[in-house]
Amino acid sequence: MQGEQAADAGVQLSGVRPAAISLRNLRVTYGRFEAVKGISLDIPEGEVFGFIGPNGAGKSSTFRVLATLQPKFQGQAYVCGLDVLRQPQKVRDVMGFVPDFFGVYEDLTSLEYLHFFAAAYRIPSAKRKGTIDDVLTLTDMTHKAHSPVDGLSRGMKQRLALARVLLHDPKVLLLDEPSSGLDPRARIEMRELLKALREMGKTILISSHILSELAQLCTRIGIIELGRMVAEGSLNEIYRQLQLMRVVHIRADNAGPELLEKVRAIAGVESVEQQVDRWALRLREEDLSIADLHAGLVAAGARLTMLQPEAMDMETAFMKLTEGKTA
Amino acid sequence: MRIPRLVPELPLLRRELTELSARKRTYVVRSLGAMVLLAWVLWVSQNVLSAWQQQQQQRGMWAFGGALGVPAASLMGAGEVLFPRLVPLLFLAVQLLMPSMVCGSITIEKERNTLGTLFVTRLTPLTIVFEKLLSRLVPMLTFLLLTFPMLAFVYSLGGVDQRVLLATIWLILWECLLYASIGLMCSAWYTTTVGAFVASYVLSAVIFTLIRLNPVLVPTPYVIWQLLMGALAGPFGWQSGSIMAGAAVTSFVARAGQEPIRVTFVLTIPAMLTVVFCVMTTRFLLYRRAFVSQSSLLLRAFRMLDGFFQRLNDRAGGVQIIADRESYPDEDPVTWREREKKSMGRARYLIRILVVLEFPTLFVCLMSVMYSVNSNTSSGLTPLWLLAWLLALMIVTVKGSTLISSERTRETLDALLSTPLSGRDILLQKVAGMRRLLLVLATPILTVNLTLVMMTVQSGLGVSLANLNQLLWLLTYAVLSVFSTWTTLQLLAWLAALVGSRARAQARSVFAAVTVALGLAGVSWFVVGQERIFAGQSELRGPLEVTVGNAVRQLFRIDGSLQATQSLLWSMEPRPYGYSTESLEGLYGINFPLLRLFLCLGVVAWHWILLRTLRALVLRRSQWLLGRVDESEWESGAVKSLFSGVGR
Numbered sequence: 010m011q012g013e014q015a016a017d018a019g020v021q022l023s024g025v026r027p028a029a030i031s032l033r034n035l036r037v038t039y040g041r042f043e044a045v046k047g048i049s050l051d052i053p054e055g056e057v058f059g060f061i062g063p064n065g066a067g068k069s070s071t072f073r074v075l076a077t078l079q080p081k082f083q084g085q086a087y088v089c090g091l092d093v094l095r096q097p098q099k100v101r102d103v104m105g106f107v108p109d110f111f112g113v114y115e116d117l118t119s120l121e122y123l124h125f126f127a128a129a130y131r132i133p134s135a136k137r138k139g140t141i142d143d144v145l146t147l148t149d150m151t152h153k154a155h156s157p158v159d160g161l162s163r164g165m166k167q168r169l170a171l172a173r174v175l176l177h178d179p180k181v182l183l184l185d186e187p188s189s190g191l192d193p194r195a196r197i198e199m200r201e202l203l204k205a206l207r208e209m210g211k212t213i214l215i216s217s218h219i220l221s222e223l224a225q226l227c228t229r230i231g232i233i234e235l236g237r238m239v240a241e242g243s244l245n246e247i248y249r250q251l252q253l254m255r256v257v258h259i260r261a262d263n264a265g266p267e268l269l270e271k272v273r274a275i276a277g278v279e280s281v282e283q284q285v286d287r288w289a290l291r292l293r294e295e296d297l298s299i300a301d302l303h304a305g306l307v308a309a310g311a312r313l314t315m316l317q318p319e320a321m322d323m324e325t326a327f328m329k330l331t332e333g334k335t336a
Numbered sequence: 337m338r339i340p341r342l343v344p345e346l347p348l349l350r351r352e353l354t355e356l357s358a359r360k361r362t363y364v365v366r367s368l369g370a371m372v373l374l375a376w377v378l379w380v381s382q383n384v385l386s387a388w389q390q391q392q393q394q395r396g397m398w399a400f401g402g403a404l405g406v407p408a409a410s411l412m413g414a415g416e417v418l419f420p421r422l423v424p425l426l427f428l429a430v431q432l433l434m435p436s437m438v439c440g441s442i443t444i445e446k447e448r449n450t451l452g453t454l455f456v457t458r459l460t461p462l463t464i465v466f467e468k469l470l471s472r473l474v475p476m477l478t479f480l481l482l483t484f485p486m487l488a489f490v491y492s493l494g495g496v497d498q499r500v501l502l503a504t505i506w507l508i509l510w511e512c513l514l515y516a517s518i519g520l521m522c523s524a525w526y527t528t529t530v531g532a533f534v535a536s537y538v539l540s541a542v543i544f545t546l547i548r549l550n551p552v553l554v555p556t557p558y559v560i561w562q563l564l565m566g567a568l569a570g571p572f573g574w575q576s577g578s579i580m581a582g583a584a585v586t587s588f589v590a591r592a593g594q595e596p597i598r599v600t601f602v603l604t605i606p607a608m609l610t611v612v613f614c615v616m617t618t619r620f621l622l623y624r625r626a627f628v629s630q631s632s633l634l635l636r637a638f639r640m641l642d643g644f645f646q647r648l649n650d651r652a653g654g655v656q657i658i659a660d661r662e663s664y665p666d667e668d669p670v671t672w673r674e675r676e677k678k679s680m681g682r683a684r685y686l687i688r689i690l691v692v693l694e695f696p697t698l699f700v701c702l703m704s705v706m707y708s709v710n711s712n713t714s715s716g717l718t719p720l721w722l723l724a725w726l727l728a729l730m731i732v733t734v735k736g737s738t739l740i741s742s743e744r745t746r747e748t749l750d751a752l753l754s755t756p757l758s759g760r761d762i763l764l765q766k767v768a769g770m771r772r773l774l775l776v777l778a779t780p781i782l783t784v785n786l787t788l789v790m791m792t793v794q795s796g797l798g799v800s801l802a803n804l805n806q807l808l809w810l811l812t813y814a815v816l817s818v819f820s821t822w823t824t825l826q827l828l829a830w831l832a833a834l835v836g837s838r839a840r841a842q843a844r845s846v847f848a849a850v851t852v853a854l855g856l857a858g859v860s861w862f863v864v865g866q867e868r869i870f871a872g873q874s875e876l877r878g879p880l881e882v883t884v885g886n887a888v889r890q891l892f893r894i895d896g897s898l899q900a901t902q903s904l905l906w907s908m909e910p911r912p913y914g915y916s917t918e919s920l921e922g923l924y925g926i927n928f929p930l931l932r933l934f935l936c937l938g939v940v941a942w943h944w945i946l947l948r949t950l951r952a953l954v955l956r957r958s959q960w961l962l963g964r965v966d967e968s969e970w971e972s973g974a975v976k977s978l979f980s981g982v983g984r
């Protein structure tokens with residue numbers, strides 16, 4: 010498959026590779042209320058793009074446009090180069106959509122459910138059994154094949170829904186909050202499953218309102234709020250965009266006012282805050298890497314007993330971006 | 337609506353009324369309903385009064401009023417005539433509206449998952465039931481109050497006993513309570529508003545049928561009122577009924593003239609007990625059926641039956657004919673699911689429904705055939721035909737309107753819509769899934785139709801089986817009857833799909849579709865009802881005018897093609913409208929039965945065209961109905977944007 014493409018998916022290659030998903034100034038209005046206010050986006054093939062935003066930000070509305078379920082919108086939307094409005098039928102062939110809220114037919118078993126959609130995706134009947142076995146194995150649902158779907162747990166239903174959209178081997182997966190409402194175990198299993206799909210080279214657009222979830226999975230992230238994309242890029246780029254300072258905690262056994270002055274003088278150090286047993290240094294990472302800081306500190310004569318960069322704090326980023334504006 | 341603090345605390349009632357008044361729909365429905373009712377009242381009174389005046393004039397009473405130059409004076413005493421004609425409208429309004437107003441009161445809370453929060457408050461179950469009941473009674477009574485000026489006017493015309501007026505108001509109140517408590521009971525039992533809606537109307541229909549059969553057995557307030565007015569009539573009549581009821585009752589009822597209030601009160605006791613029973617049942621069911629799973633009740637009932645048969649089989653060592661196993665779709669998945677997985681679709685369940693419907697129908701038909709040899713009226717079967725047709729209308733409409741909206745409420749629609757199935761395919765497959773159900777529902781209607789043929793043959797209306805021509809005639813009738821029944825039911829299914837598919841909630845789509853279907857049926861009935869106004873003059877018109885007029889009216893009826901085949905049957909009568917066929921041919925120079933055949937064919941063809949047009953319309957509007965992008969629609973969108981571009 011396209012496994013090797015996925016390896017370097019983190020690199021920006023939209024010029025080289027055709028965009029799997031492309032939005033041009035997308036606007037979605039419900040009556041007089043504008044839910045999406047001009048989003049433009051290019052997602053190259055093989056990328057996993059995380060769509061993050063609080064509830065009501067307009068994530069699902071964007072998904073529905075791409076899934077051909079929203080007849081009225083302004084702007085352009087393309088999936089694999091196909092216009093969503095002009096070639097919806099072809100778009101449905103290359104795309105699999107898992108909505109944020111969905112039900113499964115209560116009157117069917119998992120196997121019947123998958124057969125139903127296999128027929129709906131027009132998979133030739135000779136191939137159906139093999140395909141269904143494959144997706145059941147991939148999603149680890151084989152042992153539940155004959156259980157009625159209304160008895161499945163929420164995590165199981167999510168996996169069944171994923172199995173459903175994998176039936177026709179789509180290039181693009183649109184997953185709207187796939188792990189909301191799952192318990193931690195199911196959440197981790199879901200993440201592993203998504204990683205496997207990433208390895209298979211699928212282009213995935215995935216949304217969540219929980220940041221840490223996507224941080225491990227996505228090659229790129231877009232933060233959407235009140236219908237606008239407020240930040241977009243790889244994790245590091247987003248930090249830079251937000252001008253978030255990196256915080257480094259140090260401890261030195263010769264700490265004193267003299268050393269404090271010298272540390273403050275290091276270029277790139279924004280401020281030093283004295284705490285009970287340590288100093289918290291805030292630095293501009295683009296001017297001063299952690300290694301340079303270490304060298305600078307040693308040069309300043311600090312006898313370091315501890316140097317601890319604080320973990321990247323996505324929640325802070327999120328709070329900063331969406332300050333008091335959640336819908 | 338502000339509710340004055342008459343009673344210290346009725347929090348639930350308060351909330352319900354506020355909620356109702358906050359909805360725009362409430363006002364629209366209420367003012368529309370009031371307008372319709374008032375218009376109807378005016379129309380009826382206009383007719384009654386003009387007939388009354390004519391009568392008075394003939395009796396020479398007019399001269400007295402006319403001499404005084406006060407036309408109004410001529411209406412003195414008209415209340416006596418008007419009152420018995422107007423009050424039934426109020427009863428009818430209650431019977432029609434009350435169930436639909438009440439049936440959602442508890443189920444909506446179940447659907448919204450708010451019933452639990454109500455239980456944890458300090459309201460006792462009985463309080464909840466009473467406040468729910470009151471909350472729906474209040475709007476109904478305010479609605480009825482709108483017509484009270486009319487009643488007052490009628491009363492002021494004189495001729496109405498004050499005690500009778502009081503008894504009438506009392507009876508209307510209990511009619512409201514009766515139907516409200518029945519609806520409430522259904523609401524407590526069912527998990528969905530749709531279920532409660534259907535059930536409460538089915539119960540109302542049962543009551544209605546029982547009244548038709550023998551009113552004495554079901555002394556609803558309306559029956560009592562008719563009794564009071566001495567206007568009770570039915571197939572079996574009051575006389576035979578009162579014989580069953582015993583001499584004591586008969587003599588008691590006979591006192592109604594002298595002591596209307598006392599008699600009314602005593603006779604209302606069964607209705608009161610029924611209301612109490614319903615309220616207590618509702619209270620009993622409220623907790624027990626609060627959190628029952630949403631899966632189809634019918635399906636579960638069938639499964640239970642299946643289990644029973646299974647055990648029976650196991651014990652008797654019998655063979656199971658159709659095993660319950662997994663099956664997979666081949667080509668049309670949507671049709672497959674409707675057919676194999678729905679209670680109203682699976683062959684084995686449909687066969688049972690068929691048996692349940694067909695058995696009583698056949699029984700009544702056979703009885704009619706056996707007992708009506710000498711009477712030339714085939715109209716004895718008309719109530720049955722009407723019932724079969726109304727039942728089919730209700731079921732097809734409910735099913736058709738929920739084809740899409742049930743998937744929408746269960747949130748399974750999006751998954752279906754993101755598959756490459758075209759909107760046209762989805763709708764076609766959905767309706768195709770209903771085909772077996774339509775067959776089942778068509779069977780009782782056809783049974784009645786064919787019984788009519790048998791009776792025509794049997795009662796010797798000049799039709800003998802030896803006559804080949806007549807046999808051909810009967811065959812034509814049978815074929816046309818099958819075709820028209822099929823057309824009509826399909827028409828209803830597509831109509832319901834068109835009306836119901838857009839709605840977000842299942843209950844709303846059912847309300848909308850049933851309202852439209854019944855509304856159309858009602859309007860068409862009204863159109864035909866116009867015939868009655870001219871009934872006096874119809875003697876002036878020849879059979880040709882009447883026949884053509886009938887055909888034209890049938891064009892506008894939703895069951896028109898069904899009606900047309902019925903009138904084809906009449907053309908077998910040797911003496912249509914009392915004219916002999918020969919004289920008719922002499923009169924018009926045409927073959928009269930043949931003319932009728934052509935007119936009937938015309939009506940059936942017209943309904944077939946209507947069906948195809950409606951179907952095409954629904955399929956064309958699939959994007960709009962389903963709410964997604966469809967290729968077929970994009971073209972017209974492109975054309976539109978082309979023109980809007982020119983406009984700018």
Ligand SMILES: Nc1ncnc2c1ncn2[C@@H]1O[C@H](COP(=O)(O)OP(=O)(O)O)[C@@H](O)[C@H]1O
Pocket residue numbers: 039042044062063064065066067068069070071109336
């Ligand atoms: N069908 C609709 N009609 C009206 N408003 C809607 C509809 N769907 C969504 N909205 C509104 O649009 C906004 C964005 O919704 P949505 O795209 O579902 O956000 P998210 O998925 O990010 O939580 C919300 O404020 C929501 O209330």
Ligand SMILES: [Mg+2]
Pocket residue numbers: 065068069109185186
């Ligand atoms: Mg959402």
